[in-house]
Amino acid sequence: MSNECARKVYIVDGSRTPQLKSRGKVGPFSPGDLAVAAARPLLLRNNFPLDALDEVILGCMMPGEREANVARVVALRLGIPLSVPAWTVQRNCASGMQSVDSAFKNISNGDAELVLAGGTESMSWAPVLHNHTMVNWLGAMMRSRSLGQKISTIFKLRGKHFKPVIALLHGLTDDTVGLNMGETAEIIADNFGITRKQMDEYAMASHHRLAEAHAAGHLDEIEVLYDGKGNYYDHDDGVRPDSTMESLGKLRPAFDRKYGKVTAGNSAQITDGASWLLLASEDAVKKHDLPVLASITDSQWAGLDPAVMGMGPIHAMTPIMQRHQLSIDDIDYWEINEAFATQVLGCVQAWQQDDYCKDKLDLQQAMGKIPHERLNIDGGGVSCGHPVGASGARIILHLCKVLQRTNSRQGIASLCIGGGQGGAMLIQNESEKLTNAEAA
Template structure:
């Protein structure tokens, strides 16, 4: 296989159809407010926000806590104090200790992956009720020391005498203990996500004007949805701050007052000379958590539970990081529809994660490019996604992007919009670090 081609891990329609023995229902979907990192959630942790989401899911749906079979949670920045966050959610929330839990990292696809694993376990009959979701609290990112400092501290802990410790101290270089921030670059390419997005914008001829226009619409649509009260059902209020005296019940990065003119004045942040990506047309660093409660259809009927919608199918692809790192949705959207014998017109709500406006536009342009569709997808041209079906209530550029939580937010958001529009199908697609793309097909009826 050519390095530029996607490697489709879940694209076999026969295998997919055999796995769909029982429908998987989304009976709950809630999240914290998404807020700017190093702000009002600076005293929160991945565990504290996840606990609020998990306990609220149980309370709102009214399910018996003892019926939960498993907790599966995503987080991208490693939490050294919560090595298995999912299990600690179970233990600290007061859920029965018999409930197992495990934590995963699939970059920005993390909470989509938790939902897929949960759905698969339910379809296989192993579970009937699962907590799935994810979190990111960049305000509480662990800051590691240098390798030299780590080796010194290890030797000090093993030293058996005062003389040995004194000898080690004499060899210390103070520079070893300067904080070492987490790496932002892709390990495989050495470039940051923003630099990869700039490459995509150049390769696909995506102008600064188009990027700013998409970002502007994201803020306006998110502001309108907030004002209309459409997000109240999904956002749980949080008391935060050192003394828990700060009340947050809305996302705090939406800018309804912004203008395209104001955005056009912002300086590029990754390629300062000729770049087009700015702080205005990229998603900001964000703290937040989001969760889902998934159940078998038999369990839903037995307990007479309300249902937001149903999980239909998932697909994951890998793309060459050296080519277009964030192009994954351009592969997964056409493929998942083909696997389920659907046309693009059958989808009522599309959600494409807004890591960068230029990345979204690159994916949209690729899907209506005959050469791309023929060579990369082995399909006829996919065509345009109607603007009135895409990111209807804004996206991550306005709302924010806690890496581990975005997928779960998008599932709940897409289903609520589809139900409000009396639509049947919704499709969520998320790009991720490492050259990964993932989509989930959802149904409301």
């Protein structure tokens, strides 16, 4: 499924929170809290009346228990008028990209002029549930009327009733193929002969790149977070600037304990974060005198075997490349979400293989190699984390910032999706044109 642009759609601006690593306890911010914190400064610095928004779209996998339709909750907390509708989307890892794509389509088709779209996730807030045995026991207890019935029910309580259901673990498992996401990454490693050394080298580079980007001020899309105790958070706190091959090599395989190569160190971190983009038509840009950062040229969704869901990016990027007759050299920068180091490496290798490109992608020959120096140049999910509902919006926003910073023409943002899908967007730098036009 694709969507080429009918009306031009601009990305006006964007912002995100720092991405905060889950540390074995509930974090300080709910998904709604994070989304509000990221959106407020974005709306304040762009001078348009909030009732000019046609809709608010927010991707989220696991909203808080008091945040049903979290997009609407967030919109109301932001003071967006009651008349502006808001809706939540869920496409696993691509929920944030889906929200942006929905806004893109609605503006492109003339159904909207100005849309706030993004993603949020607080993975540390993922629920811990009662198992069905306990649920049934609680139901029996509620139905007990007399003292005797209640005592009888209490005596039926056993230790097995207290075994918790960790929702996050179930959410990261694909029951259709009986594999968790880490096991699908191991399959990709085996299919392409990717070694533990290659994975750890990639992970180390991701951490170093993110640390350098923070130090150089290349992440100005981040808005400082403050919690209720006065603590502040101003950077992605899962980054390890001192990461080495030796330290990564000490970590044990996380999914295949005996023969595996995928570890916590070369996988994306469990993280909390939110990201937003403000999208507008050309008419809205002119009417509200809005800045222009980038435009969306095309988008693509693809399906594939859930057992190798990590290959989704190349299945989504390939049709875009074909439709626009692009070669790898035509793309200045690439953002491929780092769910696992081996998953990104597998995508890079697959495009270099004639057999894979012919058999899986219907190409006549290999696409070619994505240069390492143009791929995820400021790190990615391995180093900054992968808050599932937010990552799609984050990589689009950061790609826009990279194109602006380097005065480059275009790039592609893409990610894999649990369940066997891929999503991609072709982004055009518009800030370059604006600068050149003003100079002329």
